Amino acid sequence: MQNNISHKQSNQAPLYLTNFISFPYQSSQQDIPVTQFMALSPFSVKWSSNGTGYKLYANSNPNPIYTGTGTSFDIPQGFKHNTTLMLEASNAAGKLYAFLTIIISKPTLTPDSITVAGTMDNPSILTVQGTLYAKSTLTINGTLNLGNNNSFNDITVGATSNIRGKATLAQLTANAIAGGASITTDANCALTLQPNATVNKLDTTSVTASGSSNIADLTVNGNITANKASITMMGSWNLIKQGSAFGEMTITAGTDGLVLVYIDPDNCDAGTNATAVITYNGQQYSVNGVNLYQVQSNNALKQGYCCVPVQKGTSWQCSGSTSGNGQSPTIYVYWIPFGADKSS
Template identity: 30%
Template sequence: MALLLDYTFSTDPAPLQTSTAQAGTRGRINVSVSDPSDAVYCNQLLIAVPLGDDPASLAAVANVPTASINTAAWNPTSVEVGALGGDPTVTWAKFTFRALSTDPADWLIGSANLVPSLDAIVNLAPGQFEYVIEETSGTDPEKLDPNRGSFTLDKVLPRFYVQNLVAVAPTAPTVPATEFALGAPILLEWEGNGTWYELYRKGISMPVYAGTATSFEIADGLLTDTTFVLVASSTGNPAHDSPSTGYETIVLYETLTLTVSNPALTPTSVKASGDVTAGGTLGVSEAATIGKTLDVTGALSAESVSTGPVAGNSLSISGHASIGDGVTVGGASSLGPTNVNGNLASTGGFWASAVTTPGLNVNGGATVGALTANGQTLVNGLLALKPGSGNAIYALSSSGVNQIAGFYNHARRSGDYITGVVSIVGPGGAYGFGTNGKYTSSAGSALLTHLETRVGHRVVTSPLVLEEEVQISGTGRLSSGRATVLLGDEAADLVVHGEEAAYRVLVTPNGRCGGLAVVERSPDGFVVEELGDGAGEVEFDWLLISRKPAELGATRPSELPDRLPEAAPPSL
């Protein structure tokens, strides 16, 4: 029966070209399978092409084509060489493709992306050959029949060609690219049936490659944008030729332009209306005036600079710097006398909204001879200031009166003043200090605070205990002399109860009764009963004291360290 599906052919080259005695020519045949009616089921395709040295064959018997397909839903499952039909004198290469799914719903072809492919070394004889397709198909998935048809494809004498000059990264050979990073290796590839190729690049009069191969790797990459010109010829090395008068070599050309994302430029002058970015070192021997933004990810060195915002990895200015808007430095900074009327930022160093300093050196931390900061100061690394016996860091709020934060080192003040770390916030309920680690004190006291009373402030402290404890309290009521207190999920996660670390419960009745006892304890709660088999209905208060669990869900308690670490002064 006739084929039920539609088939569209494409070949590379188009049409297929025969091989020569000097070199084999590869040809690829792709056939796109579709069904506009969306009603045909198919779970197998058999494709056959003739083998031999004659014009009616695709390839020699010794050069059996290879099969592939564009989808993982189908697979080329077998290849056979032998007769097809009634003529035993013709040798065929037969390829079977099968659908992997056993679900008939997946056998509907429709407009599915199904493209079987054959890759062959075409024989030397031009002509036409038969391309046979046998599909196992039908409109009823329960009754699929073999349906066969054939197509005629052409082979022509080889025509000199060169095409498809592309660039790829050696690590991604199937992904064409036109832009590469500075110095990144580049692999150039092309297709052609020439016998000699020469590759030229911009600015170089001699070829960077000459030979018979169809690829060339530029291991050191490119510094700037470059155009490549590929010259193909059907001759040997031209350097060895001695042509007679009037002879001209026939050549074909392919060009490809590649760009560099971070090129190394050496212009005679630069004028930028927008931002300027330098990935390496930017050296200015005389004055540099930047009207917009100078973004330096390497180093900036200049005798003098008058600029707007400056950003980079490191900043080195040997002369005087007057910066009218701001400076942002990504790494180390070395400055002479510097006035900054905007922001100065250094990753791992110092930042302030206004700075006036006769000398500033930032090397991950900061060593400051003199510093005036009228706004915010942020240090991501180490900030060390040596102001003698005065205040080390002291900041005021916008009012100029209320202190925001301060650190005092050997403060001159005597009497009852804090000389360590101070944090004063506006409203009394705001958070003033936080840490995701542990808080320690070597003074032998717990955290102190004072609470307001009718007769003044009273200093209070947290309890000093030998283990990390959790305290939970509440109120319960006896019913017929018995009460069950459930802790709830959140409270239960905060207590430890086991043979080695059982929690304790203190109960206090709020009315007359014969006495109370905790008769049962579990991780989820506890049971209270009246003594003497009482049956009272009295209310009671309870206080549960438990070891803190080592972590969420743990049955073992957290342990305090044997000793606290020593507090060491910063080293410069």
């Protein structure tokens, strides 16, 4: 729709402004008006006038999008939503104004608030510059990218979620949780992990895992209770030292575990003896293995063993000695870690 407003000065030649129309960008039919375009689609405008200067404004923006003497203008970037154009023509006689409303189909909206009673489908990108509130359930089937300070009551994510800052969730359901970030829950919240969930660091009050969960770093300040389930804590035995006599060696434990010393008197000469000494936390623990002299043509074998618990980060010492003539009993020193860590 075109409207003209005339502002004339007396005793001046008349000024006219007509045929203010819009048409598709680079169209071959520029005399056929078109007022509806897709969002961000280019279009052009033209007019007829005897003015010597023109200014074209969009909506309430006080800065013109065009200033010049030509009677046409291309708008290659289009508009995101419905826009009213105001054209000012001027010459020595005065000024005239014309208005043209551009209708945008599938516009990009920036409302202060949106209330959706049913289903809202957004097949493209939804960008929220401010705060996004979901009073009910928010379901994301694709990728969810979140910035800082996110708060959700109930969120279900079917693909990938990228949370760069702090997120507060009353309930989180995910098929897999992986990455270097930590997950922390408050004292009244339980975290439920789906089968094969992987968590780098976990800090929570209660964890329920229905399948296999791999947790890189888990600190338990209270109790661990397994209802009708098994808890595997012992790692594989690692042979630290094997021999009859050896000087004191010092070892620092990379994880909690057990030091087990076993002395085997088999395949050794009668009357020989082996002794191993473990020193830990200011205490010494000695163990002997001996093959006594023959009694009624049979050797009397005495095996020896000792087990000492060791904390992660602490050091322990072990040494071995023998007595008697001939082949002495063999001393075996094993490290049995708690968990799969073999370091000692």
